[in-house]
Amino acid sequence: MFSNESRGGGRGAPLLIAVAATAACLAGCGSGSASGHPDAGSVGSLQTATADGARPATGKPTATAARPSAGGRPTASGRTAETLPLAGRVIVIDPGHNPTNYEHTAEINRKVNVGNGRKECDTTGTETNAGYPEAQYTLDVSRRVRALLTARGAKVILTQDGNRAYGPCVDERARIGNQARADAALSIHADGAPTADYGFHVIAPTSMHVGGADTRAIAAPSYRLATTLRAAFAAATKEPFADYLGGGKGLMVRSDLGGLNMSTVPKVFIECGNMRNAHDAKALTDPAWRQDAALGIADGLTTFVEDASRGKG
Template structure:
C-alpha cells in the first residue's frame, strides 16, 4: 500500500489480552474436543472399558461362497497332495478368495470313497472276482456308468472327492481316500470298507453317480440296513449312519439345488443291505448317488465344474455338521 513499509502493518494492531484470559479460552476449546474424542473411542470399542476390542473375524464367519469361487479350473490338479502337506484351497490358482482355515474338525478323521476307478475297464478279470460282503458274495468292483457324452462316473467321483477333501482339510480334518487316481484299478468293495475301518474314521461317505434310465432324475443317499451275517455287523453304525444320511441329503440339496430322486427311495433316502461298502463298515458310513448321469439335465449339471464344487461343499458341510453337533 502507498505510504507503508514492510515493517508496518496495514491496519492498527488490536490491544493484547492478558495472559490469564488466553489460558481460559484455550481450556474452553480443548475440553469439548477431548470429550468428543472420548465418546468416539467408546463407540468404536463397544463402551466396555479400556480393554474392550472389536472382535476379530473368525473362520466360522468366513463367507460360504468363498468356497465356490472360480471352481472351473480343477483347482486340485490330478495328483494327490504330498503326505503331511495341506492340499490347495478350492480356489487356489484361479484368482478367487481362498477359504479361511479353521480348526473346527481338528482331531477328526474322514474317509472319502470315490466310486469306481477309470482303470477298471482294463482290469475286468481283477474286478470281476467275488468277495465276501457278509450276507452274500459280490463282484470286487464295477466299471461304473457315464454320461452319454462319455464323462465317466469314476472321473466325476474323484473330482468331487478331491474338492471335498480340500474343504475338509481347510477345517482341520484328517482326510483319508480309498484311492486318489494312484491305483490301476479298484480297490475292491471289501477293501474300501476296510480302509475306513483301519483309519478309525469318525465318518465316511462313498460318492457315486447313477446310471438309471434317461427319464429318471435326481439324487439320493443310501444308508446301511441292519445286517448281522458272517463278516458283516452294522448294528452299531445304523443309527449314526442314518443321522449322517439325513444331514447329507439336506446339505447336498441346499448346496446344489438337485432334486430328490424320482425313481428310487423316498424323499432322497434309501436303505440297502446288499452293498459291501456299507455291510462291512465299522464306522458311520453312507453312499450318495449325486444324480443320474444318463439324464440330460443331471448330466449337464454334473459335468459343470462349478456345480461339482457345490456338490463337494454340500458333502463337506454335512460331514462337518455330523462331527460337530
C-alpha cells in the same frame, strides 16, 4: 451307475455289460488325461438337454431342509489348528469305481465277501450319454471335498486317488475306513438310471449281523449321517431328490452293498444325480456345479461330525 454295488434299489437285477463293450466304450469315450486319471479341475463333455431326457418343468420333488450354518469354518484370521471345527477328526472319502477299472476286468470281476454273500470286487461304473465317466466324476468331487475338509482341520483319507490300476475292492474300501477309525466315511457315486429319471439320493446301511457283516452299532449314526448329508447337498446344489426310488425322499436303506455291510464306522453312499438324464448330466459335467456338490458334501460331513462330538443326534 451300472453297478450292483451302488445302483439304486428296487429296480431289479443289476445291468451286465460285456467286457469287450465296456472296454471299448470307456476307452474311447472317457475324457481326461491319457491315463484316464482326471485333474481335479478338469471339464467333462457337456451334454445338452433333450426332450425325452430333460427334467420335467413341474412336479419336481423338492428338498426343504436348510443349509447347515457356515459358523465355525476356518477363516484367514489366524485360527490355530486346534480351533478348526474338524481338528483331530478323521474322515474317509471313497471315490466310487476307478478310471481304469475297465482295463482290469478279470481283477474287478473276482468275488469278495460282503457279509451276507459274495459280490464282484468292483465295477466300471456308468457314464453320461456323451461319454463322461462316473469314475472321473467321483474322483474330481472327492478331491474337492478333501480340500474343503482339510481346510477345516480334518485328516482326510481317500480310498484311491487315481494312483491304483483298479479298485480297491468293495471290502477293502470299507476296511480302509475301519482301520482309520474314521469319524465318518462316504462313498461318492453317480447313478445310471433310465434317461427320464433324475435327482440324487443317499444310501444308508440296514442293521444286520450276518456272516462277516455287523452294522448294528453303526446303523443309527449312519442314518443320521444320511439325513444330514441329504439336507446339505440339496441346499448347496439345488438338485431335487431322486424321483425314481425311495418314494421321492432322497434316502434309501439297503443291505446289498458290501461297502456299507463291511463298515464298522458310520458310512453312507451318495448318488449325486443320474448321469443318463440330460439335465443331471449337464450339472455333473460342470466344474462349478461339482464345486457346489463338494461344498454340500463337506458341509454335511462337518455338521454330522460336530453334532456327534457334542453328543447330539
